[in-house]
Structure formats: structure tokens, C-alpha cells
Amino acid sequence: MTSDTKSPGSSRPGGRTARNTAAVLRATLDELGEHGYGALTAERVATRSGVHKATVYRRWGGVDGLLSAALEWSTTHAWEPARTGELRADLYGLAETVVRGFTDAPERDVSAASVAAAFASPEVAAALRVFMADRHARAAVVVADAIDRGEVPADTDAHEVVRAAVAPVYYRLFVSREPVTEADLRRAADLAADAAARGAFTAGPASSSRA
Structure with missing residues (x-):
């Protein structure tokens, strides 16, 4: 920090x-x-x-x-993701949490203003990166659970799976400024879970050979 x-x-x-x-x-x-x-x-x-x-x-x-x-x-405040026993459902829950954080009062105003401040201040941007890294590390437990269950390869990069699940949400919230629907959340979760199951987030042949 x-x-x-x-x-x-x-x-x-x-x-x-x-x-x-x-x-x-x-x-x-x-x-x-x-x-x-x-x-x-x-x-x-x-x-x-x-x-x-x-x-x-x-x-x-x-x-x-x-x-x-x-x-x-x-980052010192208690938070952990919901864990359902299935990666697809867990990733949906993470994406839904992101939407709530930027659309539900009163948290939404602080969340949006923090992102805006990071564009204006390098110091705040560095702090926001630390905050987001903390959230990604906490969220990654759902991928670790999936590895333990055999849903995804053992060398899956848990942080990249989390990023893949929530990135479309951030795009709609901050770039295209489109509404985020339940269908959008499920699509993002499904795509991330399916890609993880195929080994897209590993350092092995499945990831290095994909187009």
C-alpha cells in the first residue's frame, strides 16, 4: 500500500x-x-x-x-464469497456481488467514486489495485474448492478465473454503461467455468495451444 x-x-x-x-x-x-x-x-x-x-x-x-x-x-473488513459446491454457481455469485456493489445504495456511490478517483490520482489508483487484489485473493477460494472437487485442472490460475467471470460485468458498468441482467451474469459465469474446465487458465498445453 x-x-x-x-x-x-x-x-x-x-x-x-x-x-x-x-x-x-x-x-x-x-x-x-x-x-x-x-x-x-x-x-x-x-x-x-x-x-x-x-x-x-x-x-x-x-x-x-x-x-x-x-x-x-x-481490506480489513470481513468478507468472503458464497460457496455453493459448484464453480458455475459460485462464479455467478461473484458477478452478482460486483453488480450489487455498484448498484445498491449506499455502497454504490462509494464504489463508483473510488473508481473515478483512481483515474484522477496515481496514489489512489495504487491503493485501489491493492484493494482489488485483496478481493480477488478472497474470491479465489471458490476456484480452489473447484480444484479440490476435480472440476478444473489442478494448475488452474484461480485469480484469472475470477477476473474472467467479473470482467464482462465491469465492462457493462463502466465502459458501455449498459444494464446488467441476470442473463448477462449467468453467461459470464458459464463461460468462465467452461473455459476453466477445459484448462484455459492453466500454463499447460490446453492454454498454450488455443487460438
Whole structure:
């Protein structure tokens, strides 16, 4: 992570420092969701969190530092994918989770604004990459389960399977700006699961010989 800010609770768990850190980073995400990256300021965050402006500047240095630390903080929150016992269904669940994250209030505003901020700030972009890597690593457990069940080859790249399942969703959400239907989610999951079963995400002959 580009920010050297310690995550909430890493210093004096339950103490004033941890509470203030959590308040500031939560306020950062709330302000981002309500007003967008362009209107995000350290002053707004300080007012909303109840933490003195001088403290906010001293610890995080400004908007990009605040948002980077807030994204890092988000990786400490508990989340794991639903596991149904079938890769196809699990990948559908992941794709559906992505859609909900960008369409359901109140999370949708923060999610969309974080992506927009990453286009404007290299520091935030680096932090978002770390956040997404964390989510991919957690989601990859569904592919590990599929390997254990023999649904896909043992050397399948779990992260690439996850990316293949959710990439069409991100395309519709952020590039073509089309509605994402249940049929779209099922198609993406089916294609990723079928390709994984055929060895498309391995380093073996099946992947190296495909057109």
C-alpha cells in the first residue's frame, strides 16, 4: 500500500487513536460517496469525523492520502464469497456481488467514486489495485474448492478465473454503461467455468495451444 498509515486498531486497540482513525477513514468514504472525489477535502473529513483538521493533515497529508488509507482500511473488513459446491454457481455469485456493489445504495456511490478517483490520482489508483487484489485473493477460494472437487485442472490460475467471470460485468458498468441482467451474469459465469474446465487458465498445453 502506498500509504504508511497504520490500519485502525493497530495502535492501542480500542484506544483513542484507533477510534479517531476509524472515524476519519469512515468519514472519508462517506464524504466520497456523497460528494465525489472532486469535492472531497480534508476539512470536510475533519468536520464529519470530529477529529481536528491539524491531526488529519499531520497523519494523512491530504485527500489522496486519506482515500488511499481508507481503501487500505476496507481490506480489513470481513468478507468472503458464497460457496455453493459448484464453480458455475459460485462464479455467478461473484458477478452478482460486483453488480450489487455498484448498484445498491449506499455502497454504490462509494464504489463508483473510488473508481473515478483512481483515474484522477496515481496514489489512489495504487491503493485501489491493492484493494482489488485483496478481493480477488478472497474470491479465489471458490476456484480452489473447484480444484479440490476435480472440476478444473489442478494448475488452474484461480485469480484469472475470477477476473474472467467479473470482467464482462465491469465492462457493462463502466465502459458501455449498459444494464446488467441476470442473463448477462449467468453467461459470464458459464463461460468462465467452461473455459476453466477445459484448462484455459492453466500454463499447460490446453492454454498454450488455443487460438
